[in-house]
Amino acid sequence: MIYLDNAATTLKKPSAVKEAMLLALDTMGNSSRGAHDIALNASRTVYEARERLAAFFNCTRPDHVIFTSNITESLNIVLSGLLEAGDHVISTELEHNSVLRPLCRLREERNVAVDLVSSSRRGLVDYSDFERLMRPETKLVVCTHASNLTGNVLDISRIAQIAHSHNALFAVDSAQTAGTRKVDMQKHGIDVLCFTGHKGLLGPQGTGGICIREGVDIKPFKSGGTGVQSSLCRQPDRYPARLEAGTLNSPGIAGLAAAVDFIASKGLNVISEREALLTLRFYEKVRGIPGITVYGDFEGEHAGIVSLNVRDLDSGLVSGILSDEFGIATRPGLHCAPLLHRALGTKAQGAVRFSFSCFTEEAEIDRAAAAVKSISERPLP
């Protein structure tokens, strides 16, 4: 099968990921629980993983790298831990449900005021909207680095500047960019970075995390054992224990660290360029096919995602044909981004998303584009 659903999860991982996980399964006890070699081995491996990710994202404090089970959990922790009654938060219509649903809930349960910057029909935002929506009580601006539907990349440095000029915090959902393009907390002005392990970072499912700038105070989401300060009735105050209750996914974290090493050794810029090349190659081949609508903006920066529709055919039907007849894996439907689909005018039809990884081959791109052309040439059903 030609796997072009890397925005959902990357399938091909560096072999070092599996090796690290196997080693962890054989040798790692419970991190932060006990002082014998096997527990310490887990603690060391987990701490080294924090150091790797801190270096990778330019987070000044490795102990402010928090591990979670996925970026949805990261975003829940961050939004729930930062926003209180009376606070105002700004986000965008481009967001995934991992941002929209927690915000919807905080609005209902805590009376948090939520404003969303709207999207154009090309999936673009007007940056002056962030400025316009600012209020004195704006606590946070949170947005995706790149849309998981159109692949459009937002200028997060610019949004950070706007947020900071109003004394608001800036949090980023890097689900579609971490591991495939530069995400630099210092350079981009990110206060809180949420990441997931199993997409561009090439790690296993079950991993994700948060990098927190020193001084940012996020309340605990879960409570429970941490292996430290066990006699406290409350969650310990210090990161990472404050946000990490319960046993960590040590084998997953070991695999993620190996994946980050792979990316660093290969060179993030090499991976970025490779993905841009593949994306452009596919876009150029499909954009001119009669009956094909491609969504998003390909003049600005773009992640490794191309979403399209064939005439008015249901996206599930097209994705099904691609899978069944051509052996090509894509993702149809709403991609958990309902407001952006509304903006694009595709709420009923959905869209067929093709998404690439650094392991995707040119021949796969070409076969996928040929398959799209072939489907587009069929008589209308």
Next chain:
Amino acid sequence: MIYLDNAATTLKKPSAVKEAMLLALDTMGNSSRGAHDIALNASRTVYEARERLAAFFNCTRPDHVIFTSNITESLNIVLSGLLEAGDHVISTELEHNSVLRPLCRLREERNVAVDLVSSSRRGLVDYSDFERLMRPETKLVVCTHASNLTGNVLDISRIAQIAHSHNALFAVDSAQTAGTRKVDMQKHGIDVLCFTGHKGLLGPQGTGGICIREGVDIKPFKSGGTGVQSSLCRQPDRYPARLEAGTLNSPGIAGLAAAVDFIASKGLNVISEREALLTLRFYEKVRGIPGITVYGDFEGEHAGIVSLNVRDLDSGLVSGILSDEFGIATRPGLHCAPLLHRALGTKAQGAVRFSFSCFTEEAEIDRAAAAVKSISERPLP
């Protein structure tokens, strides 16, 4: 190293666990995301894992088996999702911080009334206390099946009867029993069962879950994408999506399912008897050593745990000697069970916990007991 810290995490796993995880890493897309073979393969594997666990715990509905990253998350979801302002909950002093800390927080944040059944100096509860503490507004009784410190097993059927006779729900923390002794939702009258994958179930770290009796209504803890009903602003209502936001730990879940298969094929009763034998063997060898205090009750049912102290030596010191000089891994300190340590009179000293798995060998038990004897015979420091 002789690994006797299985109550923290089992180290030796069935080889099928690793094989299942490797297969998952190579072949599984994102469960519930997309309809191509690779995503469907993940969905199928995850659903089969739900069926395995439902059968294992005698939960009537596989779709009411929720996957989490560990039992601490399970307990947070359950306690936060069941208890509202004005509710009363009963638990015990035997609990782990994974129960105590969420309850402490719900008391503070939601004004939930919390009563704890006290522990004797042998770590036993008086069952009439549950009855005595019942109030009309008691919504829930939650307790551990076996103490992670003493290994004492509670009569959960009896507690369930008391809870149900007062129309309260009964939730169980099976961290120290799932996979090593029978936990049967129907037979024991459990409404909500929390389990962890990486201890007695012999699965990987990063896995855990909740089995929910049909009709029990637990509010969402996290919100986000589920791959279904994406246009809703709120979390979908149906289990499992209601409690599972974000990408699951598919390789971990595949490994856990393989581990459950291993236990079922080996026979849970065989494993139970093996562990009881090892535990008794160790207990019998250490109980009479001068200067040794063993905690807990060995007349009733007992999990594979023996905690002890050598005179008034700090438990961390003894555990360190066991590790450094004898190559034996144990866990000292408070074991995240501060109230029980207070009841046992060991809040300052902690205790040295020896915990066994079905893979522990008799020779390892004997060497550990000999090491305890040797340390006990040293001159007082």
